[in-house]
Every structure is written in structure tokens, then in C-alpha cells.
Amino acid sequence: xxxxxxxxxxxxxxxxxxxxxxxxxxxxxxxxxxxxxxxxxxxxxxxxxxxxxxxxxxxxxxxxxxxxxxxxxxxxxxxxxxxxxxxxxxxxxxxxxxxxxxxxxxxxxxxxxxxxxxxxxxxxxxxxxxxxxxxxxxxxxxxxxxxxxxxxxxxxxxxxxxxxxxxxxxxxxxxxxxxxxxxxxxxxxxxxxxxxxxxxxxxxxxxxxxxxxxxxxxxxxxxxxxxxxxxxxxxxxxxxxxxxxxxxxxxxxxxxxxxxxxxxxxxxxxxxxxxxxxxxxxxxxxxxxxxxxxxxxxxxxxxxxxxxxxxxxxxxxxxxxxxxxxxxxxxxxxxxxxxxxxxxxxxxxxxxxxxxxxxxxxxxxxxxxxxxxxxxxxxxxxxxxxxxxxxxxxxxxxxxxxxxxxxxxxxxxxxxxxxxxxxxxxxxxxxxxxxxxxxxxxxxxxxxxxxxxxxxxxxxxxxxxxxxxxxxxxxxxxxxxxxxxxxxxxxxxxxxxxxxxxxxxxxxxxxxx
RNA sequence: GCUCCCGUAGUCUAGUCCGGCCAAGGAUUCGGCGCCUUCGACGCCGUAACCCGGGUUCAAAUCCCGGCGGGAGCACCA
Numbered sequence: 001x002x003x004x005x006x007x008x009x010x011x012x013x014x015x016x017x018x019x020x021x022x023x024x025x026x027x028x029x030x031x032x033x034x035x036x037x038x039x040x041x042x043x044x045x046x047x048x049x050x051x052x053x054x055x056x057x058x059x060x061x062x063x064x065x066x067x068x069x070x071x072x073x074x075x076x077x078x079x080x081x082x083x084x085x086x087x088x089x090x091x092x093x094x095x096x097x098x099x100x101x102x103x104x105x106x107x108x109x110x111x112x113x114x115x116x117x118x119x120x121x122x123x124x125x126x127x128x129x130x131x132x133x134x135x136x137x138x139x140x141x142x143x144x145x146x147x148x149x150x151x152x153x154x155x156x157x158x159x160x161x162x163x164x165x166x167x168x169x170x171x172x173x174x175x176x177x178x179x180x181x182x183x184x185x186x187x188x189x190x191x192x193x194x195x196x197x198x199x200x201x202x203x204x205x206x207x208x209x210x211x212x213x214x215x216x217x218x219x220x221x222x223x224x225x226x227x228x229x230x231x232x233x234x235x236x237x238x239x240x241x242x243x244x245x246x247x248x249x250x251x252x253x254x255x256x257x258x259x260x261x262x263x264x265x266x267x268x269x270x271x272x273x274x275x276x277x278x279x280x281x282x283x284x285x286x287x288x289x290x291x292x293x294x295x296x297x298x299x300x301x302x303x304x305x306x307x308x309x310x311x312x313x314x315x316x317x318x319x320x321x322x323x324x325x326x327x328x329x330x331x332x333x334x335x336x337x338x339x340x341x342x343x344x345x346x347x348x349x350x351x352x353x354x355x356x357x358x359x360x361x362x363x364x365x366x367x368x369x370x371x372x373x374x375x376x377x378x379x380x381x382x383x384x385x386x387x388x389x390x391x392x393x394x395x396x397x398x399x400x401x402x403x404x405x406x407x408x409x410x411x412x413x414x415x416x417x418x419x420x421x422x423x424x425x426x427x428x429x430x431x432x433x434x435x436x437x438x439x440x441x442x443x444x445x446x447x448x449x450x451x452x453x454x455x456x457x458x459x460x461x462x463x464x465x466x467x468x469x470x471x472x473x474x475x476x477x478x479x480x481x482x483x484x485x486x487x488x489x490x491x492x493x494x495x496x497x498x499x500x501x502x503x504x505x506x507x508x509x510x511x512x513x
Numbered sequence: 514g515c516u517c518c519c520g521u522a523g524u525c526u527a528g529u530c531c532g533g534c535c536a537a538g539g540a541u542u543c544g545g546c547g548c549c550u551u552c553g554a555c556g557c558c559g560u561a562a563c564c565c566g567g568g569u570u571c572a573a574a575u576c577c578c579g580g581c582g583g584g585a586g587c588a589c590c591a
Contacts, residue, residue, distance in 0.1 A: 048591045080591060088590045142589055150515090150587075183589050194516040196587035204589040223591050243518065244585055250517095270519070271584075323526070323540075329519050330584050337525070337541055347554060380554055414550055441550055448551075488551045513553080 041073025052296035052303040053101040077109035092211030137168030224251040243268035271330040277302035311494030311511040316342035339512035355487035359396035366436035390454030411444040457505035
């Protein structure tokens with residue numbers, strides 16, 4: 001049937017039925033949580049404390065928080081600080097960093113738990129699993145264990161009796177084994193098609209010193225087992241986690257089925273990366289520790305803290321991360337998308353200022369008497385008021401523009417037109433001489449300027465960690481740390497917290513275009 | 514190699530479960546125009562997508578089969 005025939009046929013039958021399809025919304029909404037009702041939802045955040053929260057973690061934060069809000073539920077922060085490994089150590093400083101990150105992000109936890117406080121709770125569960133015949137004590141070296149798992153070969157201990165396992169478990173707890181000499185393994189199925197799921201380790205030994213509990217415990221749970229226990233003991237109703245942790249679902253469900261307990265369902269999302277932020281937490285950790293980076297708020301870490309430092313609102317981050325829904329695809333998004341979100345939030349209320357990067361002093365021959373000019377703080381929002389700025393030459397002008405437009409006529413925005421001298425701009429700190437060319441608002445390239453008499457030095461921290469110097473309007477001196485401005489033709493910036501009002505140079509951090 | 518997940522425009526996403534209101538909606542980017550004394554904002558216009566191949570069906574982005582591509586897991590890390 002052609003579209004025309006179809007329309008005719010439709011008309012003959014009495015016209016189309018009114019569409020019941022809901023209009024697709026411009027902002028996608030998260031799907032409902034299965035089995036959730038207002039007031040009965042308990043969720044958790046479980047970051048490993050080895051670094052500040054970054055953009056990838058933000059998704060975990062806001063998805064969980066969004067559901068907490070929607071169902072008026074609870075959201076726990078559970079530090080996943082089991083003992084880790086030599087390569088993956090718990091950083092004692094980081095507990096507070098993460099707590100602070102949550103505050104910045106606007107996601108306050110309803111309660112805070114530390115896995116390291118809960119170690120003894122895992123022991124009786126281990127015994128329960130053993131008594132169900134679900135585990136055995138394996139003394140294979142790690143290397144052999146791995147090979148056997150791959151080939152599906154059982155080690156001799158796999159067939160040990162429950163009694164033997166219980167004895168072995170007691171010996172393990174009692175200190176009869178050194179780290180690496182024995183582990184408690186789950187008895188799944190060595191023929192499981194997924195090699196990753198074969199007889200995984202439940203509990204193991206470690207002599208590493210834990211930053212919170214020292215050497216109080218030697219027998220530590222593996223992540224999956226600890227969650228099989230805590231997701232039940234903490235009364236969680238849903239577990240929302242990245243899809244990199246799907247095998248943990250299977251482990252937990254296997255254990256729950258074995259013990260006949262009921263655990264929460266799992267929901268996942270895919271990996272989220274910012275194109276510009278191809279950084280690993282461990283790399284940032286190294287650079288922060290060695291002092292190459294200016295702490296976790298260094299823009300190069302792309303941590304939540306660093307985004308706040310740049311003036312990116314938590315709300316922008318929230319909208320940004322929620323816009324991806326619960327999609328399972330691994331995605332890489334340009335930071336511009338986040339900037340667009342933030343711009344939408346702050347543009348209308350952000351005052352404009354003139355900032356001249358890499359400034360060169362320029363005298364203007366033939367200029368009329370110029371005292372001050374009155375400029376709007378925002379071109380589209382008069383309610384933000386106006387400001388008076390000194391307007392007499394000489395002016396600081398951006399070196400890059402002087403070079404690009406040598407010998408040409410251009411316009412100092414909102415002020416006057418001038419003709420630049422020809423030839424290259426000498427290095428160093430020369431004073432150039434330009435010629436006045438009227439005040440008429442002509443169609444000319446427009447550049448920002450600041451009169452020498454009304455300027456202050458500014459140090460602008462860039463995203464690559466470098467510091468750019470420039471001159472800006474002196475009115476910046478009366479602003480407060482944390483204030484956000486748009487430097488015209490440059491971008492949005494935020495005044496640094498460590499800057500003191502009234503002091504020079506003014507310290508600012510670049511946010512985004 | 515084995516297991517699981519994912520594949521809609523440049524980049525994301527809605528739609529896929531329950532086939533037809535989808536000649537595919539939204540955001541962002543990009544291009545053009547307008548406006549404003551910013552390369553910002555706003556308005557209008559535009560470019561642009563169902564991974565490929567079969568099958569089922571009157572009808573497939575949606576169901577089935579087979580490929581291909583990408584990601585993750587296969588740690589006594591989390």
C-alpha cells in the first residue's frame with residue numbers, strides 16, 4: 001500500500017485514531033525501580049577509597065541519588081575498604097576527600113559504613129556457606145589455582161568434607177596459615193562456561209596494615225562475598241552499579257540461593273568517560289602524591305572537586321550524568337556537552353568582565369578625551385546592572401589579536417576604533433602606537449581591552465595545569481573568592497578559593513568556553 | 514581462547530520488552546541566517562542515523578538466525 005492509498009483507506013475507515021504515544025521528552029527520565037514504593041527504598045554508594053571521586057563516579061552518585069529522591073528512600077555510603085592488595089591500597093586520606101566530594105556533589109549520605117568495621121560479621125556467613133557444602137579450603141598456590149580454573153581441573157581439596165572444611169576454616173582464623181597459603185573458595189561448577197565464575201575465592205589472608213584497623217584482622221573477605229553479606233545485612237532493596245561488576249551479581253545470587261536468603265535485584269549502567277579526561281585514578285594518585293598535580297582539585301584530575309573549582313555546578317553534573325539514563329553502552333562524551341549544561345545554568349546570571357591575556361600596552365594617537373564608560377554587566381540582562389570603567393589610553397590589548405590584525409582597523413569593544421601599526425609585535429613588553437579611527441560602531445573585528453589606569457594583573461589557571469597571565473578590570477578586586485564571571489571572548493572562570501579579596505594578582509580558574 | 518554486555522546522525526540519547534501511530538523524537542556539535550557592541554546568549558533554518566546479511570510478517574529500528582564491530586570479565590584488586 002502506498003502512503004497515498006493508505007491515507008485514502010484510512011479516511012474510508014473513518015480517520016486515524018488519536019495517537020496515544022506520549023510525546024518524547026527532551027530530558028530522558030530514569031525507568032522506575034522494580035518493586036519500589038515510596039519510603040521503602042534503600043540504596044548504597046560503594047567507592048573504593050583510593051582516590052577522589054571523578055566524573056565516572058558521578059554517574060553512580062546521581063543515579064542513586066535520583067532514585068533516593070524519587071522514592072524518598074535512604075542512601076548509604078559504604079566504604080569498600082577491605083584490605084585490597086599491594087597494588088591497590090586504601091589511602092587513609094581519602095575517606096575525608098570522598099565525604100567532601102559528596103558534599104560538593106550535593107549527594108549527602110544518610111549513613112556511613114566502613115567495611116573494615118564489619119569484618120567479624122563475615123565469619124559466621126562463611127561458616128553458613130561451608131555448612132551448606134558450598135565452600136572448601138584450598139591451599140593451592142595462586143598460580144596453580146588460576147591454571148586449574150582455566151582448564152576446569154578440580155584440586156584434590158575440592159572434594160573435602162564439610163567437617164574438614166570447618167576444621168580448616170578454624171585453622172585459617174587461628175593463624176595456622178600464612179597469607180597465600182590458604183583461601184576459602186566457593187564451590188560453583190568447574191564446568192561453568194564462564195571461566196571467571198569457577199570456584200571464586202570468598203575469604204583470604206592478608207598481613208597488610210589497614211589504615212583504619214591496622215593488623216587487627218588477618219582473614220579478609222573478597223569484595224563479592226562481602227557484598228553478598230552486606231547487601232542483605234544492611235537491608236538494601238536495590239543495587240545499582242556499573243556493568244563492570246555484573247559477575248558480582250552472579251556470585252551474590254549464587255550464595256543467596258545456597259543459603260536460602262533473599263537479596264535485592266541489580267541494575268546496571270555502562271562505562272561513562274569524558275573524551276578529554278582519559279585519566280586513570282591511579283595516575284592521578286601518583287601525580288597528586290608526588291606534587292606534580294596541585295592536589296585532587298587540579299583540573300587535570302577531572303575530579304568532582306576540580307570541576308567545582310572551575311565553576312561547574314553540581315546541578316550541571318547531575319543533569320549531564322542523568323541524561324544518559326541507565327544505558328548499558330559504554331560511552332565517551334565530549335566535555336562540551338557538560339559545559340553546555342553548565343552554561344545553560346549560569347549564563348543569565350553571570351556578569352561579564354574584560355580580561356586581556358598576554359597583554360601588550362598600546363597608546364592611541366589622536367584619541368579624544370576619554371574618562372570612563374558605562375558598560376552593562378550582561379548584554380542581555382539589564383537587571384544585572386552596569387559598571388563604570390576607566391577608558392583613557394593606553395590600553396592593554398591581547399598580543400594574539402595585535403599580531404593577527406597588524407596594520408588593520410579594528411574595534412575596542414564598546415569603546416572606539418583604531419588602526420594598528422604594521423609589522424610584527426616585538427617580544428617583551430613594548431608599548432605600541434596605534435591611531436584613533438573614530439568611535440562609530442562599525443562592522444569591524446571586535447576585541448576586548450582594559451585601560452592601564454583601571455587594570456589589575458590576573459593569573460588564570462588553565463585546564464592543562466599551566467597559568468596564564470593577563471590584565472583585567474580592576475573591579476575584580478572587590479569580588480569574592482568563588483565568584484563566577486565570564487571573561488568576554490575567553491570563557492567562564494571562577495575566582496579561586498585561596499585568593500584573598502583585594503590582593504594582586506587576582507587568581508582565577510578557567511571553567512569552560 | 515572462553516563468558517557476558519552493547520551497536521539509532523560527528524557525539525550522546527528516546528523508541529526495542531508488548532511489530533503498525535517512526536518516511537525515527539530530543540540534546541549537543543557543525544553550517545547558514547537574524548539579533549545583541551563577545552568567539553557568549555537568544556531566535557529561525559539546515560546537514561545528518563536504525564552495524565551488515567538472511568528469515569518470519571500485510572507490516573521490522575523493534576521478533577528469529579548468522580556475521581561483523583566495540584567494551585568488560587576470566588586476581589588470594591575493587
